[in-house]
Amino acid sequence: MSRQTPPSAWSKRSLAAQALGHVEPVTKAVVQPIHLATTYIRDPDNQYSSGFVYGRPDNATVREAEGVLAMLEEAEAGALLFGSGMAAATAVFAALDPGDHVVAPTVMYWALRRWLAEEATRWGLRVDFVATDDLPALKAAMRPGETKLVWLETPSNPLWTVTDIAAAAEIAHAAGARLAVDSTVASPVVTRPLALGADVVMHAATKVLNGHSDVIAGALAGARADAFWTRIQRVRASQGAILGPFEAYLLLRGMRTLHLRIAAQMAGAAALARRLSEHPEVAGVLYPGLPGHPGHAVAARQMEGGFGTMLSIRVKGGESAAIAAAARVALWKRATSLGGVESLIEHRASVEGPGTPCPPDLLRLSVGIEDPDDLYADLDRSLGAGR
Incomplete structure (x- = not known):
């Protein structure tokens, strides 16, 4: 070589x-x-x-x-x-x-x-x-x-x-x-x-x-x-x-292609975190890039150029509402894993089982490279369909 x-x-x-x-x-x-x-x-x-x-x-x-x-x-x-x-x-x-x-x-x-x-x-x-x-x-x-x-x-x-x-x-x-x-x-x-x-x-x-x-x-x-x-x-x-x-x-x-992929994914994750934090069916957003996150100051110091491609949301209505919202998505894919170019959604407590520290109302989101507006619209429809 x-x-x-x-x-x-x-x-x-x-x-x-x-x-x-x-x-x-x-x-x-x-x-x-x-x-x-x-x-x-x-x-x-x-x-x-x-x-x-x-x-x-x-x-x-x-x-x-x-x-x-x-x-x-x-x-x-x-x-x-x-x-x-x-x-x-x-x-x-x-x-x-x-x-x-x-x-x-x-x-x-x-x-x-x-x-x-x-x-x-x-x-x-x-x-x-x-x-x-x-x-x-x-x-x-x-x-x-x-x-x-x-x-x-x-x-x-x-x-x-x-x-x-x-x-x-x-x-x-x-x-x-x-x-x-x-x-x-x-x-x-x-x-x-x-x-x-x-x-x-x-x-x-x-x-x-x-x-x-x-x-x-x-x-x-x-x-x-x-x-x-x-x-x-x-x-x-x-x-x-x-x-x-x-x-x-x-x-x-x-x-x-790592640098190009993660730049697009982090931009999408940040945009979704901001919009979902104001969604009427979302009780909370877990994302280090939000100023209200307990670890935001440390993350800003040791994470360069962004705060990663992952976030979680806690759904109002509890576990049943979270699972139902995940069942209604179209663009997001219900699957385990993270970091891929396709966006994934998962009710994490169901995967981890008894003893998990994961709240039952939590949905884990892995943000891909799709249009963030499309990803938000899909979540908005899925979260609001139960109203």
């Missing part, structure tokens, strides 16, 4: 659009090929001068996508792609030792929260859930010498609470712990946790990074290539959790 060193003056948007400017050396194609090989020829001297040995720990197409993500996150250690967001997240915890203490948010992606509560403890991890946006509560939860990892999700799904990453990093490091941040919703276009003091950043790359609802993928990026990062690499290799080459190719394609 041709790897020209790009000018340092190039922006991340330009670098992502050209996938770091790499050109395939044989055909001179501007799009890299998909490398499907699972095994590679050993040299006569018994070495692997190509740098590739076997497909389970490494792949050339995966490396290309990892390079773009590492650039976006300014990750000194680089990036690692996994077969799903859950595979990426659990690899971080699997790199810890039995008996280690972990602090995680009370409001976070429900599947990972359930895994931490039900599975991680089975091999000896001790897990406490706290409101990480409450910095005194976070500090009180730390056990110096015992707490090895603080896990944040900001903005957190589906209430979109915001945690101060820089302040949380100080608290974690003072106790001898690392800080990992699930930045799926923000994306590296909006927030760069490593620059704010985090040690590891995680993405469910299925979502905003890919943006087309056709890839299941996860990603980690590391602040430094230390022993902990090496353990994470070994977890991925030994458990066979690497992303497939075709999926990596699709993810790379998605990241090339």
